[in-house]
Amino acid sequence: MSIKVLVVEDEDAISHLLKYNLTAEGFEVTVVDDGDEALMVADDFQPDIILLDWMLPNVSGIEICRQLRARAETREIPVIMLTARAEEEDRLRGFEKGADDYVTKPFSMKELVARIQAVLRRANPAAAANLVTFGDIALDRETMRVTRSEANVTLGPTEFRLLETLIKRPGRVYSREQLLDRVWGQDIYVEARTVDVHIGRLRKALNKGGLVDPIRTVRASGYALDETYTG
Amino acid sequence: MSIKVLVVEDEDAISHLLKYNLTAEGFEVTVVDDGDEALMVADDFQPDIILLDWMLPNVSGIEICRQLRARAETREIPVIMLTARAEEEDRLRGFEKGADDYVTKPFSMKELVARIQAVLRRANPAAAANLVTFGDIALDRETMRVTRSEANVTLGPTEFRLLETLIKRPGRVYSREQLLDRVWGQDIYVEARTVDVHIGRLRKALNKGGLVDPIRTVRASGYALDETYTG
């Protein structure tokens, strides 16, 4: 099942553009062009996120936003405001009324998608899935197994947790300290460089057989799963 | 580079605690223990937020707050007051003088971090955002990546921070000294001309493939992102 996006936008040019591109990105897109309809559709379609134009016929986007927040059924749905205005004051009003983020037209699709994902991550408390995948890598918490391209990968407990941590947010860079906190726990002390060694061990296990390394080293910062990697 | 916090606090016990915990939370923390120093450091370090102790030697926190508001350079920086007093009257005075929030000692780190983030969101949504864009350039703090026209740009740590600094205020001209303060830090000494070299490196990386240079050199002054540039 894919992520459902509700687009509230009255300009056809923009809504078509959005529908086209977001569909291509794998989202399930519904478009409405007016505020009252938006409120109704939000209720029964239950989108995962709403993209809300600021300027709408009849009711302003900000008012929609306020009303969405007032109803139990729609309260939790994150909202990104789309607007031509970049003024500070407007931005503040948007956040005040409960917008989760704010995108100024014109925007790039890349930016929009990144923001959608960021907001969803923030709003969506841990997807407690047993099976997590990243490219051709699959990690199963239940069986404590990791596979790459269907082939079994043998990991020690520490490497397993390390991968488990990294895979939660592919692309995000974790500092050695953050990894120590998350993988080793906050109370125990180990050298930061120990992380390097375990990253090395994880790499060796994961890339056995000459596969491409999916782990990115970010100098002076830490490590991340390379989000541009496609298994 | 992460969010910069300036802590103004004269009690070592507390400032150490703050520095330790906030650093662990991913903030970049600078501590000063006296008001006059705070004003100076705020100017060149340009923190994203200031945690200000109410009781300080020489000058009171509230006075610092007032003076911060009086200067263009520091006016926009949000302030959270730290105080042992919880009386309504003090709280009002704090807000009157321009504090954005108010935390009463003793406080939990969790609470403080939550308030910092709330204040940052309110005061400056862009600074708290992971993704900053300028024209066709996008800088993502979470993944530590920079792209131009969707294409990945490889930067060293220093060039990354340099761009991060410039992109905060496109168009603003930064002197070499200001860039040294903000990008390199206040305590270390390097030649001003070193900035030129890194600007050169940033340019080379950013414009690879014959793209237009978005960085403007302002003779005898410094550098800026060219606000007339449209990606």
Place this chain on the structure above:
DNA sequence: CCACGCTGTCATAAAACTGTCACAGAACTG
């Protein structure tokens, strides 16, 4: 008690990045 798998630390080598300098060229000045 031993073998074994796993761990954390270290030493060392390799890689990546940094700051400076020198010089060429560009931009100003009068």
Place this chain on the structure above:
DNA sequence: CAGTTCTGTGACAGTTTTATGACAGCGTGG
């Protein structure tokens, strides 16, 4: 236009950061 000031940049030596093999300690199961 000649003189002066400022900027761009290739080269380079030095430094910082990362990768990795080696090793000793630990706990478990035999």
